[in-house]
Amino acid sequence: MTDLTQSNLTQKEVRERIESRLASRHRKEKIFRGFGIASIAFGILAVVVLFTDIISKGSSAFVQTDIELKVTYDPDTLGIDTVDDESLAWANFDAVIRNALRERFPDVSGRRDKRELYSLVSNGAGFELRERLQQNPELLGKTETLWFNADDDVDTYVKSLSKSEEGFLGRTSEQKAGWIKSLLATGELEKRFNTTFFTNGDSREPEQAGIRAALMGSLFTLLVTLALSFPIGVAAAIYLEEFAPKNRWTDLIEVNINNLAAVPSIVFGLLGLAIFINFFELPRSAPLVGGLVLTLMTLPTIIISSRAALKSVPPSIREAAMGMGASRMQVVLHHVLPLAMPGMLTGAIIGMAQALGETAPLLMIGMVAFIVDVPHGITDPSTVLPVQIFLWADSPERAFVERTSAAIMVLLAVLITMNTCAVWLRKKLERRW
């Protein structure tokens, strides 16, 4: 019947009809391409804006203003005779710092001025001195020149000086600014690489705050998540895809897995709180519980992507193996799994990246607590990078602004590293057929 309608038209008429529509076809194609390019350009622009904003705000956090002081480990000032743990705990290291500052600025007098002077140095300086003396007991009674972290107000002021002539004073008085300028002139005040940021845990004092604790917390949490969700997810996907009969039950399971992927993550946090902490009485704020909760959250992602990867393995490979008399398990382990592995890994990494950036469910299980110590295991209380960012973004101190951005940079760096690993792994494992 199509033959009939076609034969009613001459070849010329057919060609004319085609040509009359050509222009609009080309136009549509151009418009479509234009939209594509525009959306990609918009995406790139957004990324560039985001990155420049974060980097411009956060890069200054990787340097920290340090102050050079000549300290004397005077036994009288410290109030100790020997160096042992007990006496060190009581020793007055702050007095040593104060003496050093008074020595540097001998004409400062009056209670208020002195207090202002003392606030040049971070109040963590005393702890640094204690540690140093503990490790080098022979220093008792001697004098040495050391660099200490300056207070965050000093740091903020010094960093603002590079942007404008007068700088941002904030809480810094004119008098203090004068001291700072004189110290800068003599080179006793200097911006140095901020090691504290990478070695310390959180702190109320910005100059002492670091991301080490959050980074380790994230690492432990992710380890737990990966160790649980990847094997469970892959096993579930293999069972559902290769072994399970297709019936109403498996359909129901499939629908539910897809639904779980869309459940708000905070609900998983509540579930974790109710089950892991309240029922099983696992430790609060611990990467173990965080990992368990994130496992629940990432499992659907991993199962869905693993099933897609398994589906994409050509059935001819399965048939070939089965025709050779391979058992179903052998078919899966020898042939299907190696081919599906790159896809499964991609899914797992996407799930991990999602888990790394997750905040809400961890708030529910107490990982939002203010934790100073760097965790050493999966049961130590800890926090994670996104929660740390959230906490710092909430802090009033100006110096936390740059640290927030710096923490975001670290988080992004971890994410990019993970994605690079994923790409590399996929390239390495990918096989053609």
Added chain:
Amino acid sequence: MTSMTLNAGAAVPAQDKTNSATDLPNKPATESTSVKTQEDIAETVGSPFCDEAKLRMRNVNVFYGEAQAIHDVSLDIGRNQVVAMIGPSGCGKSTFLRCLNRMNDTIEGCRVEGDLTLDGEAIYGPKVDVVPLRARVGMVFQKPNPFPKSIYDNVAYGPKIHGIASRRAELDEIVENSLRRAGLWDEVKDRLDKPGTGLSGGQQQRLCIARAIAVSPEVILMDEPCSALDPIATARIEELIHELRENYTIAIVTHSMQQAARVSQRTAYFHLGKLVEVNDTETVFTNPEHDLTEAYITGRFG
């Protein structure tokens, strides 16, 4: 249930004059003649049975869910015989072939009824393990499907999983012998560690045959093994089938009637899930008993 006339005594001895059957009527249909395809194929004509049967199938019915793909087919495949199965697309010949090593088990909703025996043992028996069954009944597929592994590993896979070779040297020997018998050894002996997927289509198919014979099966099922190959590669495979017949029983599904004529001793013509005619190949192509067979081989439909 079956209204078939069981004349098992009328077995036709395998004929070796297959080459004489190559010059067959193969003129393309000048115009589509409507053949009465729905005519009731009540019984299989010709001689579906033979004395020395390797595979014996009786009253086989296959269902995909509700749809019946095979209707009451009975057929014997003799020892060291090549049986070709021909017929238009969708006539069930592949389905029937896949019953013989239970590859249909993997298809959801596929149900096989009837008696199928290999050397008198039920293929669909309750205690039958498909793993040793498929080692005895090997299969070569329509599309060459080597594993994405090295040539060596492709051939060694079967012996490995079945634990046939105990030593490395033994395995090497099996691999070499299989590749030699598949006529591939000289072409690949210097690159056994290269991926099997890097070979040409014809070589890949011979690799698949080498892989299948590496476990020394008794029966080899071939599902249109040459449909994706060029005439030269096809000729090599056909030669190979000819040689393999000495040691193996072969069932081959093909769309090429010349091929069926060249390689097989007996030919079975399937139509709409029914077995229309089985005879020795020469008879089928020169003097078919059934009208449908004649219509098909003369190219009036299909």
